[in-house]
Amino acid sequence: MxxxxxxxxxxFGSFTALNxxxxxxxxxxxxxxxxxxGSGKTTLLRVIxxxxxxxxGQVLFNNEDATHQHIHERQVGFVFQHYALxxxxxxxxxxxxxxxxxxxxxxxxxxxxxxxVTDLLKLVQLDWLGDRYPHQLSGGQRQRIALARALAVEPKxxxxxxxxxxxxxxxxxxxxxxxxxLHDDMHITSIFVTHDQEEALEVSDRVVVMNEGRIExxxxxxxxxxxxxxxxxxxxxxxxxxxxGRVHKGRAWIGDIxxxxxxxxxxxxxxxxxxxxxxxxxxxxxxxGESALAAQIVHILSVGPIVRLELARxxxxxxxxxxxxxxxERFRGLQLEKGDRVYIKPRRLDLFPHLxx
Amino acid sequence: MDMASITASSSHSPSRTRITQEPRWVxxxxxxxALTFLALFLFVPLISVFYEALKxxxxxxxxxxxxxxxxxxxxxxxxxTAIAVPLNLIFGVAAAWAxxxxxxxxxxxxxxxxxxxxxxxxxxxxxxxxxxxxxQGWLGPWxxxxxxxxxxxxxxxxxxxxxxxxxxIARELIPLMQAQxxxxxxxxxxxxxxxWQLFWRVTLPNIxxxxxxxxxxxxxxxxxxxxxxxxxxxxxxxxxNTLPLHVEILYNEYNFAAAFAVASLLALLALITLAIKTGIxxxxxxxxxxxxxx
Numbered sequence: 100m101x102x103x104x105x106x107x108x109x110x111f112g113s114f115t116a117l118n119x120x121x122x123x124x125x126x127x128x129x130x131x132x133x134x135x136x137g138s139g140k141t142t143l144l145r146v147i148x149x150x151x152x153x154x155x156g157q158v159l160f161n162n163e164d165a166t167h168q169h170i171h172e173r174q175v176g177f178v179f180q181h182y183a184l185x186x187x188x189x190x191x192x193x194x195x196x197x198x199x200x201x202x203x204x205x206x207x208x209x210x211x212x213x214x215x216v217t218d219l220l221k222l223v224q225l226d227w228l229g230d231r232y233p234h235q236l237s238g239g240q241r242q243r244i245a246l247a248r249a250l251a252v253e254p255k256x257x258x259x260x261x262x263x264x265x266x267x268x269x270x271x272x273x274x275x276x277x278x279x280x281l282h283d284d285m286h287i288t289s290i291f292v293t294h295d296q297e298e299a300l301e302v303s304d305r306v307v308v309m310n311e312g313r314i315e316x317x318x319x320x321x322x323x324x325x326x327x328x329x330x331x332x333x334x335x336x337x338x339x340x341x342x343x344g345r346v347h348k349g350r351a352w353i354g355d356i357x358x359x360x361x362x363x364x365x366x367x368x369x370x371x372x373x374x375x376x377x378x379x380x381x382x383x384x385x386x387x388g389e390s391a392l393a394a395q396i397v398h399i400l401s402v403g404p405i406v407r408l409e410l411a412r413x414x415x416x417x418x419x420x421x422x423x424x425x426x427x428e429r430f431r432g433l434q435l436e437k438g439d440r441v442y443i444k445p446r447r448l449d450l451f452p453h454l455x456x
Numbered sequence: 457m458d459m460a461s462i463t464a465s466s467s468h469s470p471s472r473t474r475i476t477q478e479p480r481w482v483x484x485x486x487x488x489x490a491l492t493f494l495a496l497f498l499f500v501p502l503i504s505v506f507y508e509a510l511k512x513x514x515x516x517x518x519x520x521x522x523x524x525x526x527x528x529x530x531x532x533x534x535x536x537t538a539i540a541v542p543l544n545l546i547f548g549v550a551a552a553w554a555x556x557x558x559x560x561x562x563x564x565x566x567x568x569x570x571x572x573x574x575x576x577x578x579x580x581x582x583x584x585x586x587x588x589x590x591x592q593g594w595l596g597p598w599x600x601x602x603x604x605x606x607x608x609x610x611x612x613x614x615x616x617x618x619x620x621x622x623x624x625i626a627r628e629l630i631p632l633m634q635a636q637x638x639x640x641x642x643x644x645x646x647x648x649x650x651x652w653q654l655f656w657r658v659t660l661p662n663i664x665x666x667x668x669x670x671x672x673x674x675x676x677x678x679x680x681x682x683x684x685x686x687x688x689x690x691x692x693x694x695x696x697n698t699l700p701l702h703v704e705i706l707y708n709e710y711n712f713a714a715a716f717a718v719a720s721l722l723a724l725l726a727l728i729t730l731a732i733k734t735g736i737x738x739x740x741x742x743x744x745x746x747x748x749x750x
Binding site for chain 1 (some may be wrong): 473559639640642643644645646647650653658659661662
């Protein structure tokens with residue numbers, strides 16, 4: 100099912116939850132709504148589900164207006180962050196619930212319900228837990244049951260509100276890959292909300308980055324990471340270093356570094372900020388004749404195959420430490436130690452003129 | 457299970473008991489004080505009720521509780537309870553549902569109103585009804601014209617009982633339903649359940665033990681209420697006397713054996729209530745949590 104969202108607006112008192120949001124969702128797509136808390140991502144999900152009304156705008160399912168449809172008519176499956184399993188029912192009855200509450204004319208008979216529930220429990224690989232109660236299951240198991248329960252009513256759209264938010268890191272990673280595989284098998288249009296950028300980038304086909312009720316960028320995970328549309332997306336997605344400088348007629352200056360900035364050929368002596376990812380910075384002991392920034396190593400942190408350095412620029416000691424990631428081999432080759440003086444230069448950066456922070 | 461409880465259940469190391477417990481003499485002193493207090497103020501009076509009731513023999517005891525006036529009092533108490541408890545059951549569930557599952561204006565006013573019978577002295581509560589429905593009250597003349605008797609009659613007693621027992625069920629359910637939240641209901645709605653199915657299949661099973669607990673407390677209070685009922689009753693023997701009022705009358709007539717015999721019925725009720733209450737309490741605390749321990 101395709102979903103089209105047109106100019107949605109929603110306010111809670113003086114708080115703007117959705118500010119003119121428009122979005123097209125392709126059939127069979129797995130879409131992530133990513134943003135900090137209060138960015139409107141959960142509100143958008145609940146509006147699509149029919150759990151929330153809007154002040155203005157439209158939601159279209161397969162080109163049909165569903166804005167004022169009751170949740171029962173929308174055929175959506177919803178998975179809650181805290182699972183929301185029925186505590187007084189067995190796992191089997193939890194999954195069967197959606198079928199049992201159907202009006203008599205469309206309710207499958209007991210045998211059919213048995214078969215469907217057993218199949219779903221097998222799908223989520225928990226068929227041996229049918230007669231347990233929710234409190235006897237682990238968090239990861241509960242969330243898989245919650246998913247099976249949502250799938251039991253054969254929804255056209257699957258909506259997941261921070262589905263892995265309450266789980267610990269390891270289970271979260273396992274479930275992520277599992278959800279991705281499940282989606283690839285079922286091809287049901289799915290939207291999930293998350294504030295975890297890693298989760299969004301790893302699982303989804305496309306990422307919608309939201310902030311203060313607006314959509315900042317809609318793109319594939321690679322694009323969002325490699326070509327963030329604006330400073331917000333840059334800062335929200337992963338660690339990033341921020342340098343202040345100037346651009347003028349296609350050239351940019353950051354401290355002693357001068358670089359080409361062909362995208363900004365018309366710029367006339369503008370202040371600019373440059374964003375550089377920690378792994379896009381080269382570190383050396385000598386300036387090597389090229390323009391480079393001098394800095395001092397404040398802290399060294401070794402994480403697996405990567406070494407993370409914190410550097411202080413010599414002009415502004417102490418404030419705005421620069422984060423750099425280099426390989427362990429490179430680190431050993433340079434024989435770096437805390438307090439050493441190094442020269443750095445960005446391998447790749449993105450310039451945003453005029454946006455002084 | 458955390459480390460401490462593993463140690464506690466798997467070994468009997470004396471060092472741990474020394475670390476986490478007070479010295480022996482402190483413990484025994486505290487236990488003795490508590491038990492003495494309980495014995496003096498609860499156990500002895502309870503025993504004395506049954507002792508006094510049976511002092512003059514079983515025959516006198518049976519005669520006292522099978523006296524027509526006593527039977528009438530039992531019947532009236534049961535009638536008032538049979539009306540008050542179901543009505544408060546419906547009101548309590550509705551109020552708790554409204555307060556915990558919806559946002560609306562005047563919610564705090566409703567919560568305060570539910571608590572009112574707890575904060576007002578029962579005698580005052582009774583007086584309010586006299587002022588409204590009594591002969592000199594606001595509605596008195598109109599009621600007299602239409603030959604409706606409320607004060608010094610059964611309807612007054614039912615009203616007073618109803619008023620006094622309003623908070624019990626709602627007060628028991630509100631914290632329970634608040635702790636449970638609305639997520640399960642939302643989930644049921646997304647799965648296609650209508651309001652009726654939602655209530656019977658999800659909400660009610662989740663609150664059933666808390667509800668039963670509230671009903672037990674409400675029932676005990678409805679049968680035992682004295683103050684408010686005393687004001688509106690008029691103490692007409694065989695007609696508007698409830699069990700507690702009957703005890704008072706017998707006592708004032710120096711008919712101690714009969715007074716204690718009837719009182720023993722109320723004491724027995726209290727003991728049964730206590731037993732059921734203890735059984736249910738653990739179930740209520742179980743219902744509060746299990747979905748959110750992770």
